[in-house]
Amino acid sequence: MSHMTEQPLDLDALIRETENETCGAMVVFSGIVRNHHDGRGVTGMDYSAYGPMADRVLEELEAETIERFGVQECRIMHRTGRLEVGESSVLVVVRSHHRGDAFEAARYAIDTLKVRLPVWKEDFYTDGSAAYQDGVALQARDTGEREP
Amino acid sequence: MLDVEFYGVLRQVAGGRSVQLEGVEGGETVDQVLARLRQELPALEPHLSRLACAQGDRLIRRDQVIDLQQPLVLLPPVSGGSGGPDTV
Numbered sequence: 001m002s003h004m005t006e007q008p009l010d011l012d013a014l015i016r017e018t019e020n021e022t023c024g025a026m027v028v029f030s031g032i033v034r035n036h037h038d039g040r041g042v043t044g045m046d047y048s049a050y051g052p053m054a055d056r057v058l059e060e061l062e063a064e065t066i067e068r069f070g071v072q073e074c075r076i077m078h079r080t081g082r083l084e085v086g087e088s089s090v091l092v093v094v095r096s097h098h099r100g101d102a103f104e105a106a107r108y109a110i111d112t113l114k115v116r117l118p119v120w121k122e123d124f125y126t127d128g129s130a131a132y133q134d135g136v137a138l139q140a141r142d143t144g145e146r147e148p
Numbered sequence: 149m150l151d152v153e154f155y156g157v158l159r160q161v162a163g164g165r166s167v168q169l170e171g172v173e174g175g176e177t178v179d180q181v182l183a184r185l186r187q188e189l190p191a192l193e194p195h196l197s198r199l200a201c202a203q204g205d206r207l208i209r210r211d212q213v214i215d216l217q218q219p220l221v222l223l224p225p226v227s228g229g230s231g232g233p234d235t236v
Contacts (some may be wrong), residue, residue: 005203017218038207048155048156050155050221050223052204052205053202053204053205053206053221055205056205060161068185069197114151114226114227115226117226118155118200118223118226119225119226119227120155120156120157120224121227131158132157132160132224132227133227134225134227135224135225135226136225136226137198137199137200137225137226138200138207138223138225138226140207
């Protein structure tokens with residue numbers, strides 16, 4: 001099961017993959033490229049990833065989210081390459097028996113992704129310039145210890 | 149010889165996707181290799197304190213011994229998902 005793609009994200013496919021008749025709740029989070037950053041106009045973004053690690057991180061995060069919150073389904077997909085304003089860069093789909101667990105689990109999944117997933121964003125600004133966004137130091141699973 | 153790969157902003161700083169470090173010997177730690185790299189590419193200096201290192205699909209600590217058979221991958225602070233790190 002893939003977790004990283006250069007193709008536009010397919011929410012319908014993730015919804016089909018996670019169908020589960022025991023679940024009364026489904027929460028979808030979609031991260032979307034916005035038209036501004038830090039007070040500057042943005043026309044698009046380029047997402048790059050360290051592939052070998054990124055795929056494993058998302059697979060483990062799905063399993064961890066299911067175990068930690070007792071939800072029934074969790075799928076995460078992240079896109080790479082050049083994206084335009086309004087396009088989705090990441091999808092998180094969580095299904096559970098009840099809505100409370102699904103909301104909490106989806107929030108945990110996206111928040112954790114942002115410190116564990118080796119992905120970088122380069123903004124393209126309306127003035128023609130470009131720059132990588134600064135972020136947070138990558139963290140390993142389990143210990144929560146920062147590397148280095 | 150050891151291949152060192154760069155990601156994100158480090159590619160701009162290093163001026164490419166990778167370099168080959170000569171003279172790296174078995175038993176050297178990540179820290180020791182980074183010290184060699186600092187001499188080869190002084191422009192990396194401001195980034196060294198916040199970058200993570202990986203070999204294969206795993207992060208490795210600074211005190212771990214390098215596997216000479218695999219590239220050492222240098223990973224700057226990450227910004228996946230959407231929006232800035234403080235907004236989602």
